[in-house]
Amino acid sequence: MDHASSLERAAYTTLHLLRELESSSAEVSAIATGAGAGGGGVGSDEAKAGNILPSLDGPEEGANSAVMEKSRFLTKLAPRIRRLEADAARCLVGRLESLLAKVRRLAEDSGAVGDARDGRSSDGEEARSSEDLLLMIGHCLRGLALLGRGADAESAFARVAVMPVVRARLSMGRLDEGGSRGECAGLFFLLDDIANTVRSMYGPILRSSEGMFAMDFVNNYCDDDDVIDDALSSSPTPVEVDLVTCGVWVPVATALTADPGVKMAVFSPGIANVLQANYGALDTFLSELAANLLAAPTGTKEEKKKGTAEPGDFSHLYYRPEIGAKAIARAQARVYGHPATVDYYKRWNLPIYYQLRFAEFTKRLDKALELVRNEGWQANVFTGVKGDAERIRESPGFELPLFLELYDTLSSMWRSNVFLRPLTHRFLRGAVQLVGRVLTFVKEGLDGEIKFGGNDSTDVEKSSEDSDAGAPAETIVAVPSYFWNERVEDVAAVAWELTILDTCMSHDYLEAVASTVCPPDRESQRSTHSSASELDEIRLLASEVLAESSGGISPLVSHSWNTLIVNSLASSCCTPLAAVKGVAATYRMTNRPPPTQASPFVATVLRPLAEFDAAYASRTPPQIGDGWKRQVVSSVSDKYASAVEELIATVKRTEEALKSRKTRRMMAGGMSDGEKVKLQLYLDHQEFRSNVEKLGVDPLSVSGLVKLGNLTHEAEGLFAKQNK
16 A cells, blocks of 8 residues: 555656656746847857857856756756656556456455445455555556556556456357357347456446546536536547546457457358347447446445444545446547547448348338239238238228338338448438339339239249249239229229328338437437437438428329329219210100100219219328319219200201201100200209219319200200199
8 A cells, every 4th residue: 555655656756846847948948038039148149159048058147047057957857857757657557557456366266246346245354455455556547647647557457457358258159159150149248248347346446537537526416417418419528547448448349359250250240130239239338338337336325334444444434436427428428439439330331231231121122012013902012020010000001012011111121120320321211212112113003104914824833942842832813914003993092002101201100210210218319329409400300301202202192183083083984975865866756755854874974983982082182182073073074065065956956957847746745855855954964963962062163064054954944844
């Protein structure tokens, strides 16, 4: 103990002499500068000519003589002072190494699993020995810090204390423990073992060093979240001796890269799952390093209260720093800010990892698209977990298997066993590319560039890749080729899936991404080493990127409903209108009674629209509304009105021809054949108008329907006369 304290006092003495030497040199320089600036003295001219200091050239008179004499004396002692500095530093380092070796032996001999300082054995001398060792180590650390040799203290701690622990545990056998060769299944437990062992052996030393050199007495014990976040986000403040960073983390990082085999297995395994697991294990170890090493052991305070001091034992008076949350946050910030940490992150070949992962995503999606192309939209292409499919069907509500596969693929990018935070921008770009791939496939189908099905035979035998191993061949049912944009059911179903995708990209999926990249809880935020403002900015950027990726969905949905569905339903509804021409033939020269109800074909005109509306009313996109129905009704009404107009013109020409020939009218109920036709057209119009109203479309907003009413208005009197 006396030796260690004497070395610290020697460091103080050496520091005092060094400062005196520096101060004296500064004073001499100031005097020399003043003398050189003086005007024309003989002494100053000689000093300029000889370029030598006046204090060393001869005796000085006045107030500067004492300074010059002191400077001359210290200049002669300068080599001895420098040698004293080197000897003191060497002795302190040597003493520190021997003390650290004693701590290690003491922990090994006692089989320590707790702190060497706070542990209580049956032998009280062992506890006092630990306290004495800690005091002596403190003397050495302070002495080296006084001499500006903190790096020597850190190097000695890394070399004597930490490296033996690392070398004893780091091996290929330990890396692969619990898994196959090359999987590094034991990396997490190996790192955890190293951290626990270092804490159990040298935890009191680490806490004592942190308390001496990095203590902030104002905020160190503050547990306020905002204060801790400020400590994490602020630039790390350098300290004289940083054992956590340079004494523990740097040797661990060096050991991982020194052995080529270990380096290759950890940083470049060539397998995406292994690399992700390795990165996760090391990232967890690094993010929790300061907390693991500096956390006080449980039960310490209670033991202090229960402990009784023996005669001559003053250990209860020793200073024991209590490291608070902010002190741990500052230590962690220094770990992240160290150049060794920057170099450590550069060793990960993360772009290759992303390429491997993205190849998996695209292969999964391309296979699904190919199967849909062969078998149609209902093809079972989902390859994920069954429970995930049910969850996706419930929320966000996808129904088609392709979109289940797409959303499950997008979600898998942000799972804990896939996502790596430094690749956030790449994963966001990958999500945009996958969505764009599906949108391109849909657009090509809507434009009629993709034909589904197309197999010629009824049953096609598809050989399995494992046919040589005796695996049975897969039998697929052939599907006749067709363009799916001609099927309104397919178009409506896909448009609804696109609507859900558009919504979830800005809500459900964004929330999943944000909760992974920007965790809501404080502990996770600290582990990512990001402040609250940085996390909010990341969330905003992610929302903008995802919103941009879904920007092409709305035009596809609008085109699907307002063009394809409208045109297809209008064409189907117009087919029965060919029967309008037959109305005249029904009554011409047949002597039939006047009509009392609408023609049978009228009920079938809007039937395709009514059936489709009933089936897809709950899956109509909100932005589409009822405008598409109005378009269909308007198109059908225009053609209906044109057919009626043409028929009425034909009837009028026929009646005029009969009048010119003075042919007697055939009367049946007092109506001519032309009047019967007009009455039938009027009844048909009323039925058609009623069907339009049932669809929720205002007849007055449809120009064709208004025209149709004007054309048949003449027969309204005939209808009233008949019903009298």
